[in-house]
Amino acid sequence: MQTISANGYAVFFGEKEYDSLNHFIIQNKYSNLFILVDSNTNEHCLLRFLSFLTTDKNIEIIEIEAGENEKNINTCVEIWTILTDLGADRKTLLINIGGGVITDIGGFVASTFKRGIDFINIPTTLLAMVDASIGGKNGVDLGNLKNQIGVINSPKLVLVDSEYLATLPQNEMRSGLAEMLKHGLIYDAGYWSQFKDLNQVDFADLDSLIHRSIAIKNEIVMQDPTENGIRKALNFGHTLGHAIESYFLENPEKKPLLHGEAIAVGMILESHLSWQKGLLQENDYYEIKSVINHVFEPVIFEEKDLKPILNLLIHDKKNEYGKIQFTLLDGIGKTKINQEIDNEMITASFFDYKN
Structure with missing residues (x-):
């Protein structure tokens, strides 16, 4: 390699x-x-x-x-x-x-x-x-x-x-797979396509999949080491994903999520936001949701969970001048950074995820 x-x-x-x-x-x-x-x-x-x-x-x-x-x-x-x-x-x-x-x-x-x-x-x-x-x-x-x-x-x-x-146990392997799926969604539609039918993925070739995933991240980081621009693309799924991960970590009523499990939810939610903003086609959104849900068990959210999760968004590291900044998909394989989203759109994404 x-x-x-x-x-x-x-x-x-x-x-x-x-x-x-x-x-x-x-x-x-x-x-x-x-x-x-x-x-x-x-x-x-x-x-x-x-x-x-x-x-x-x-x-x-x-x-x-x-x-x-x-x-x-x-x-x-x-x-x-x-x-x-x-x-x-x-x-x-x-x-x-x-x-x-x-x-x-x-x-x-x-x-x-x-x-x-x-x-x-x-x-x-x-x-x-x-x-x-x-x-x-x-x-x-x-x-x-x-x-x-x-x-x-x-x-x-x-x-x-x-x-x-x-x-590794299987849940830890799945956790890592979330970031690999992300790399395809934000940068390489062909790489994403390799995972669209997971039953056909040859995991005997895992080394080459890992190599490509690292290469994608490295190509982005080399362009923007200190995250002033394009490196923010790597945060797709992480704005809501980190808030969900933090909330489940601190709430004694919830079972803590692995990082990849939270990011998988975040990617579905932020793909829905991308669709709401007119950046992602409806069929692409449902394809993303289907692929991710095939790998990860759904996370149960109650109505009372939404407000504290939204409150945690104010601590996201991408925020500027008090405004929450999202990285969204601009079609599969591309992104738009610094996207402002209101709470109504986020609520709609959670509603769609639960249904």
């Missing part, structure tokens, strides 16, 4: 590229190595990674609990403290092995410790491979608000080894 050149780093693919990782570590003469894992990747992924790692440097393992609840500033303080106590310095390398929580928080910790140390991402979930580990966004949640604190800072290297996916 061909290496992808990103913004100051490379994305390597496959088992043979551990040689490139080892060469990189030797070439940069790091003082020591710290590996950040969660309880899941420590159990299921760390031994595989260490079997390929060849170094005479001292290695320390830092483990945190698994889950979105750990993605907060308190966890960062704990990691910064461990790094300090165990002698990390400016020439330390932090290797993040895990899903989106680990790559997000690990990148943020590394970017801020001693004003910045190098870090590498080894994504172990489909979501992290095609989205979270790519593009340089790192950060943590503020309470139940997603990704409110963070920086844009690129890893030194990303290594995508799809063998780690064998450790």
Whole structure:
């Protein structure tokens, strides 16, 4: 699988590229190595990674609990403290092995410790491979608000080894598929078409699908690294999706949603908004809704849920001058950014989703 050149780093693919990782570590003469894992990747992924790692440097393992609840500033303080106590310095390398929580928080910790140390991402979930580990966004949640604190800072290297996916439950695989569907909808109608009949998708060719998804995200990010323009296209489905994810995370009456599960709902809702705005044909909207609903179980919303979800939209990071900004589809494969939408249209989208 061909290496992808990103913004100051490379994305390597496959088992043979551990040689490139080892060469990189030797070439940069790091003082020591710290590996950040969660309880899941420590159990299921760390031994595989260490079997390929060849170094005479001292290695320390830092483990945190698994889950979105750990993605907060308190966890960062704990990691910064461990790094300090165990002698990390400016020439330390932090290797993040895990899903989106680990790559997000690990990148943020590394970017801020001693004003910045190098870090590498080894994504172990489909979501992290095609989205979270790519593009340089790192950060943590503020309470139940997603990704409110963070920086844009690129890893030194990303290594995508799809063998780690064998450790994932099916719901985690589906979660990652949501971002792959998004990449087709916003940028590549042909890629989207590959998923239109999921019964015909050859998942034995998953590596090439992952490669194309990463390439799409990278092509967008390379044009706009700091998200002042076209990179906002990647937020399709995320304005409402993040609000739904946050609401279900904080509400004890609700079962928390995986990121991809919330984004899947967000993509249906925001496709309906695109149709209401005259940007998307009716048949395209129903095709999107059908494909996504074929993969993801419907999420149940009650009438009382709508107002708090709408209230959470004011915290969306794309907002400007107090106005909520959506990224909508301009047909399949294209987007329009900075679209203002009123609450009546959002309510209509929720009504259509429930029916």
